[in-house]
Amino acid sequence: MDKKQLLWQLSAEQFAALEIALYLDTHPHDGKAMEKFDAHQEKYLAYKKQYEEAYGPITIEYSKHKNWNWVNDPWPWQREAN
Numbered sequence: 001m002d003k004k005q006l007l008w009q010l011s012a013e014q015f016a017a018l019e020i021a022l023y024l025d026t027h028p029h030d031g032k033a034m035e036k037f038d039a040h041q042e043k044y045l046a047y048k049k050q051y052e053e054a055y056g057p058i059t060i061e062y063s064k065h066k067n068w069n070w071v072n073d074p075w076p077w078q079r080e081a082n
Contacts, residue, residue, distance in 0.1 A: 006051045010058070013044035 001009070017040040024033055051058055074080035 001050070003051075003055055006047055006054070009047045010044060010051060013040050013047060016040040017044055 017037055020033055020037040020040065024030065024037060027033060048058060
């Protein structure tokens with residue numbers, strides 16, 4: 001997967017996990033929803049690891065890097081980013 005595809009997958013998995021998390025706030029005993037949340041979270045972490053190994057950190061959390069590579073890429077509101 002190239003950089004743009006990885007970012008898209010990361011975004012999709014993060015969105016799905018967050019949406020399910022919101023549902024779980026009001027339905028904490030829904031086992032199927034929890035399984036789906038875990039699956040999306042697992043995929044998100046796998047894509048995040050793959051991205052960071054290839055392109056550097058994507059978030060500042062736990063970063064050991066001294067260079068924030070994401071500042072060199074187009075920002076979401078710039079035409080090149082879309």
